[in-house]
Amino acid sequence: MTVTIAIVGAGPRALWALEELTVMSRERNLALDVTVFDPRDPAVGSAYATDQPTHRLVNVTSSAIRTGAGTLDDYRGEGAELDPFPPRALVGEFLTHSWREMLRKLPEQMTVTHERRRITDLAELSGFNEILLATGHQQAELPEGMLDVYDGDLSVIAPGESVAIRGAALTFIDVVLALTLGRGGRFVDQTYVPSGEEPGSITAYTRTGAAIQVKPSPLTDEERAQLEPFREQIRGGAEIREVLCAASSALAGQPVTLADAEPDTDVAGGWRASIAEDRRPPQALGLAWRELYPQIVERVSFGREDLDELPRLLEPLAFGPPPAQIRRMLALHDTGILRVAGERPEAQHTINAVLAPAGIGPGSLEAQLGEGALQTDEAGMVSDNIASVGRASEPYILGHDTLSRTMHGVIPAWARRIGAVYGPKQVHGVPPLTGRLESWMSEPDARGLIDTYSSPVNVLNSAPVTRNIDELVAAGERAGVDVRIHFARKANKALTFVDAVNAAGHGVDVASYRELSQVIDTGVPGERIIVSAAIKTDEFLELALAHGATVSVDSVGELERLQALTRGRQALIAPRIAPDPAKLPPTRFGERSAVWAEALNHAWEGITVRGLHAHLHGYAVADRRTALGEALWLVDKLRQAGHAPEFVDLGGGVPMSYLDNAGQWENFQETRRAMVAGDHPPFTWKAHPLDTVYPFHQAPVRGDWLAELLASDEGQGLKERGLRLHLEPGRSLLDGCGIIYAEVAFVKKRSDGLPLVGLAMNRTQLRTTSDDYLVDPLHLPAGPAEGEELEAYLVGAYCIEDELIMRRRIRFPNGVKVGDIVAFPNTAGYFMHILESASHQIPLALNVARNADGGFELDRIDS
Template sequence: MKVAIVGAGPRGLWAAESLMERARQRGAAIELTVFNDRPLAEASALGAFQPGLPGQWLLNAPKSIVETQLRALDPDHELASDFPSRGTVGDLLAESWRELDAHLPPACSLTHRELAVTDIAPKGDGVEVHGERFDEVLITTGHADTWPGSLAGTEIADVPVIAPAYPASQLDSVRDDDIALVRGAALTFIDVVRRAKARVFYPVTRSGRFMEVKGYLDDAAAAQAAPAIEEASAAILTCEELAELKAILAECAMRVLEAAGGEGSAADVRAVLDGADFTGDPVAELRASLAAAEGEAPLTPALAVGIAFRDTYDALVDRASFGGRETLGGGDFDAFTRTMERVAFGPPSESAREVLALIDAGRIRIELIARGDEALADLAAEVGATVVIDSVLAPPGVVEGTLVGRLVESGIGETYADTRALHIERDGTLAGQAHIAAAGRMNEGLILGHDTLRRSEHDVVERWADRVSRAALSYPERVHGMPPLAPKHVAWSDELLANPDACRALIEEYGSPVNVLNPAPMAANIAELVDAGEAAGVETKVFYARKANKALVFADTARDTGNGVDVASENELRQVLARGVPGERIILSAAIKPDALLKLAIDNGVVISADNRGEYDRIAGLAQASARVALVAPRLAPDPATMPPTRFGERLDAWAQHLARPGEHVRAVGVHAHLHGYAAADRSSALTECMQLTDLLTAAGHAPEFIDIGGGVPMRYLADEGEWRAYQHAIEQQRNGYATPFTWKSDPLTNTYPYWQEPTRGPWLGEVLAGGIGAGLRERGLRLHLEPGRSLLDGCGVILAEVAFVKTRSDGLPLVGLAMNRTQCRTTSDDYLTDPYLVEASGAERPGELEAFLVGAYCIEDELILRRKIRFPRGVVPGDIVAIPNAAGYFMHILESASHQIPLAKNVVWEPGGQPRLDDIDA
């Protein structure tokens, strides 16, 4: 998908980061182009946040609201002031663009193009930008550089005009002896007087007032006022008219005033809300506001109203946006919010102090401050102005002459109701369009407070990123984890999962969860290994690692193919013997072997893997006591210089010395090794050392017949290597703190199976036996024994679990509860990384897309079935069935627990064409 973002300011960055984060989690491939009319280092409109701005140009919002995908503005609390310079913000934005480029998902790209975009038009099912086709375009152009009411390009009474006031270089032409007439006395005016070198500044406004200073409650007062803020926020969400809104804010402001020990009456508060509180002395008001903000005087009604308005602003945004404005009075509400903007969103104390210092020094004169309705030429002449500076920015909404203005003029866009706001849907898409969207200042009027650095108040950008990333998916209706890891297809289980009635019948008959097993793939997997050994000229026998799955149908399959079983406990051995597996086709590899287990093995001619010399001697003693000969394969621990250290077995020299001559009651019939990992090269190395031991045993009079290299035969769970690589990239980005966490509590998942591996099974064994290894076995007349579990059960089982509930955690995180516990799909690794399937309940209405974690039945907080978040495109409802595919190998049984006295899952044999039946382990 080709996507364009026009505008590289804070909102354009937000959109790009959100889109790429969703691409990372959803597996979308997106080619993103970001257009900007100035270099990236000057990305924000008018250079308002570019690096290198004057240090005294402060943000009028606290640093705590500024955060990008990369990091918060001041995570280490190194900035001295709570109100950072806009240049510092610019540094973060520029760094964040660079880091976004460095952390792109593997299937995505990012191109920055310096171009002032003037031509956007829908074209078929896409959009053309200056003739280049894109699938989606988002406009985030922010403040307009020029506007019809600007003084740019004009002269007033033969006096030069500086318009706009940004970037900072615009003010460099102001001389030390200039008399500057400045239109506006708000935040841009403060930037002007803190940068320009004029001898005197005359601000001109219509209101005749400065903005209130930003005031905040101390911790104790904030805690006391918190219930008032919470109650007011809840009330605002349901208020029906502007008068009620004002009453809610008035009550909240009075409680804020009380919590702070401020001074003022309810009438004073209402006067602030009505904009009727002007004393006529703007300088005195500014001094009082600053003193109260800095705690040198009691909190004023104006500052209390400002705090109440700011702290309930999120609720007001929800209430007033997307049509809510009309029920709050339309234009009257707009006028009210303009009044509140002066009260609630003014400068920090440091900026206000500077203004007052300049007033006291005579460099700011207020004689003209309330004469904004008069001609500027007359005012300039009256004070002998030598320069006029325009510190009034373009208004919000659609501005004539801009890109958005032209879209409206051409009919591609439209304004909303009686406002200048560009009419968009909740995901930013222009009304009447499908692939052009906009987010930011142009939407003010339809959306309240949409022109802000803060990312928490609005979800337009997030909704846009949701929609676009969803459209970029190859299979948008696929249930998948974050990021996707699609399982490879297995014909019989695909057929089962495509039959909701059959799945429902299994749950109703056997409970949830139910382990559905099919041994047919196992026989093919065994044959693949045997054939690969034969191709290398080596007789190969496969011993199914019984611990991988307790179902007896798999021991039967190993028996029926003429192969054997690896057992690790007395119960496993008794069960396998009872299934008719002869002793010589069984190997006992238990890590701990009580005497009773050893006696059972000796009595039945089972080959015993002797882990250590002491165990070997115990075997010899038990065999002698029963007048039998034990069949033993000493377990070799390979040289730790060539392979990772292992707790299993003993070194070659130790065994060679201990078995220097044959024993009367023990026959060393082979050599055994228990190896970690899956590397073919490690197996080849271990086989070389094992052959050295067989040579020594043969020379000592023993007659070894085989070498057994245990399990670790690799298999592949996934359908797509690219998805595995993308997952590895994504989890690494999460671990290093860049990617938004997609695992439960940011679990790094450092210990997981390699779900994509090549080669596997037969080709892998061919590599093991290459390079002379096969020849060495042939020359010695040795068989190769393997003890796979997982790879033999590849394709042999699926877990079905019923959805019990859908809810949220206390913080709103979506959860889907399954009628199973976490031990019923778990090994010693951190997680099962293959995506689940959803078998939808017949006739259930689908609630729509949901991204949630799967939780289980145990009463603990971290009771997770899968630790990646799962995306359900059509949602989930109780009665649905979640299927975990290809889980027969280890995941069903190795750690299963009946805690809480919850019964263990039933194991059902499902063979196409036959009737499902309980495996004999349960029957």
């Protein structure tokens, strides 16, 4: 399903929403089709157009302006002259760059389209699955006869005419500078030098006769420490007004009350005083409000508490313009051009510089949803599929600042809701990789098995082995080649699989003395055993000789050792070939074909060359064709020398696929690459790159893969020479044969708050030589699964920090609790045993196998 989403507004908050959707699309493997509606250029909204004058500054420091592309300071580059309060146009450039970066980072299954039109009725969006209103400030009503500050034509104001400005906040400063600096005036040493093109007078008027105050300078380290107890008091539920007054008193070094925040009608005097000493009581109140604002927002938002007029009183003191802008206003005041009044003056032109207040504006889309302050949940939802993340919900939700991403997580929560509603409902890794399950895997009584055999327990079923063998043999029959299978015993130590292979008339590949001894004891005849171990002691070779097992001799020196042990007996060998390193990666296994041809150019007493052997890396058909070509050349040489090899053994590397969904695997790989490149937040433990992993989805596999090999010239060379093809699959042969059950021992958080789920097992019990097991686990809850969603890392029993069972985060949509069981499917091939450890004296996992009656009992390897 493709989820269709409409976003109304293309400003900074829409950009944030799109960045969060990009994360969800990858982490839930969601197909998203997003349409953004805005008549303006994307990302910049109404406030950050790139063509506006550079004297319009933002009132936040550049280091605080951040998007998914980094910070504004990063964008400006090392060595750039950093103005702490940058021009709005520069912010717009950065936002435009960030929009392009967002589009560049889109996953394949997500599209974003920008439609340059205004939405005036929610009915226009009826065809979308989800709607997000990200319109920011509502459209202000323009009083009759007034010019609009941004859309009006200020050029109608002639030099020398009188101008009145309605409002004396941040927008008022933009107007004043447009009419002075924007008309050729200059500021020199805090003095204004007119150009002659200015209005004769500019009078700002407000209800109170007061104006916005200078932004207090940032906290010092000492002040930051002073405020820490007050943050805790806000979190702890203390009366907010009392805390603000106490914190302000500490900053000002004198008693401060809320009465100190009342507007100062001596505007110029207040400006001068606050620049000279920005810890005066009014500025201390503004600074305390600004610095404690995150804790206040967290505490009161979503209707938890009513602050009445407190925000209106303190925000002009906290979030005003930078000192540079106020100095310019003072310079204009000192020349007599600018003044602030409490009543509307007579003027030839009046400009509206009052923005619409927070809340639902008349005629807005939000007005079609309700009246008053828009009330939403923590994901911004107003109804089943409509969310709002703009100022329409203030003061119900505080902190909807255009550029800030730190006050609350409404937008990320909205994106996570999209992931929860439309993404996987079952437990899954991030991103999801849904394993292919065998029907029998639902049969075992997981709770009963853990209660009987402890956690973890390896549960095995050898029935799929016969099916997997038959698939390979059938591919050989269709190509006219006799295919024999030798189960790579190192893939799983359980004897149930040896029994299954033996019953099917095939053999076993062993890599140690104990493996060989156990296989012989189960009744596998020596002629169906190949000894491929890298290290072979004399005792090991003696056992192979005694039972007629074929030895894959790794070197001429090893062959000489084996011959010395024969003493009248006949040793069966398959010399191991090391293919040409110019064609395949260098290998530690075997000798070059020419070495074997020279060494075996005559008969060896006590030695019978039964076949040839190769140990190859990877799964590529092309590599096997190369090795097979060399083997066929050597077969011909050996036959000319009087030997009679019967087979070529290409070892393991028969591919299988754990996943049926190729799209999930492609999405995982794309997300992993994006994470490594820094284009996606880490989804693995400590941002582990997972750059060495098995191809959990691939094609062709098993029978089709073998058919492709045997259809080649080299494959047909086997048929032409009457040679058998031997294969030593481990993982592929055990496809569908095992599942691990582990009990949840704890659910907690790391010291930094990172969620952890502890399993009663250790990391070596689900690990191969690759970086991770990349199949989603299964969750078997002990009771109803009704908890809150949790994304956590699975950790194990060893007392080390990086004791990870899986390196991907795991999402539990309905939570997880102690006593639940987590299952890891299709793990019989290598994952259970190849690296298992009993460190800390913790016993190894026991292995239970399905018996003839359909029940499960301890495998003989543990009995």
